Amino acid sequence: MLLLAIDSSAGASLALIRSGNVPDAAPEVLHSAETQVPNAHAEWLAPAVTEALTEVGLRGEELDGVVVGAGPGPFTGLRVGLALAHGLAEGWDVPLHGVCSLDSLALRADDAGISGQFLATSDARRRELYWARYESAEWAPEVWSPGKSSEFSGPPQAGCRLVEGPFVGPAEELPDLPSVGAGLWLYPDQLTSAELAGAPADPAAWTPHAVELGRLAHGALTGELHGVLCAPRPLYLRDSDAKVPAQMKGRAG
């Protein structure tokens, strides 16, 4: 199975993921790339997809599907990735799958050896965070267990599952749990950093990445993970802010 994953919920990123040669082995990341430049998603993402395919020497028609981060994230940037993904999936005539972008951070935390309950956070602007609560523990096999598909031999097994979310709200209203993601550097006084001995970088600097979303979707599509895929539509979590103008209020018809 070959998948292209893209995400534009915080930075913008993409990954090409392929099933390993060994049955049940973890999928192989053929290519990954990202930009942190704000507001450059629209310019960066499409050329980066072309580059990725060229570099790996694959044609888009060989893909088994496109995976897109459904957010949550700032609306305009989020839509860039989703609109691109819709165009790509139509153009290649392949299925399009959504994955909650915060799941990327949960999988990274799980990879880094987190245990127990924790929060994945990202910047929602306007003094708020997007967040979701996850739990990493030993689970019966029917519970989704990102990143552990290679060890999927028998119950019970280690893994991570979504407890609740995603939500949007101010940092002070989040459950008091160890956290990863942008909430940590935005609100260091309100959030507690997760202790991660095996973390590749400071968890305060983590933003969602297509690599993990691709791995999760791969797990779901090969039947090893459950509850991962969602509709390829934006998880806005907020209304569109529009206000009914004063003149209209109280006016009949």
Next chain:
Amino acid sequence: MAEPLVLGIETSCDETGVGIVRGTHLLANEVASSMEEHVRFGGVIPEIAARAHLESFTPTLRRALATAGVQLKDIDAIAVTAGPGLAGALMVGLSAAKGLALATGKPLYGINHLVAHVAVGLLEGGHQGTSRTERSTGTVESPVLAPNTAALLVSGGHTEILRVGSLTDDVELIGSTIDDAAGEAYDKTARLLGLGYPGGPAIDQAAKKGDPTAFRFPRGLTMPKFEGTAENPGKHRHNWSFSGLKTAVARAAEQFQAQGLAVPTADIAASFQEAVVDVLTSKAVRACQEHGLTSLLLGGGVAANSRLRELLAQRCATAGITLRVPPIPLCTDNGAMVAALGAQLVGAGAPASSLAIPADSSLQASRILI
């Protein structure tokens, strides 16, 4: 090359449009509008429009392909509105178009929305939907831009007059609104009078029962200091302003309310409409005359306004200008106009756009292709 088969995508305001043309032949023009969702706000809300574009894109694309009876692989090029328009809305269509172009390996053309409004005038088969192309004076129908063409574009998002020497390499902005678009003035006035949204049809309807001379509302930027003379034109000779008009309408309505009298809605609507249409048409016709333009194309959603069409036809006829009004479904924002301009650019051998092009919400009229 045979006439190019071009797919056009439009998302600059509240219409998600996908059109397909072969050269100047219209094959499909599918539009999904989010207008209903803006009604309670009395105007287009950019975030609501952008959300609706993403929801509507794939279904609208599929409908257009089905209507045209073609498949994506048959398409020669993909054209998309790159600007001007609402930034967040433009971004949806542009990203989706990039995805399609990338996946199908077809060239992408990021084009100018304003010029596309003019290119739609070349389409044959434009009777699909409503009436056939109308002309105030008859000429032979031909899918070639008339020499010395001007375009008056009037919508909720823009109000411009352009000189179009060539759709592919010679477009010049002669004049534009310096504040509200004419359609926006209609929306705001309709809201003020409690006539509902969109304001254009609501006011047009109310005005039919009113007296257009009941109130003398201002014609913006018509004072000599703004207009100058033909030989020595003022800064705003060919520009419009509609923000003062909105204030004058509000003041007129308030005077009645203050005295506890019923607001004469129909008379105000008719007088407002007359003010807008009078200044739009008089300045447009004069701009044509002073630039040696003998053919005028009307575009944009306000082209549906009965009084605008009537007065413009009258004044063009008097001035010896050939007026052309495409069928209304092609005047309002749509994908076919984008495809029509794309086909002209492909035919002229214009270089395709890069997949890295940005959306440009304030794209200049003279920049036809990004």
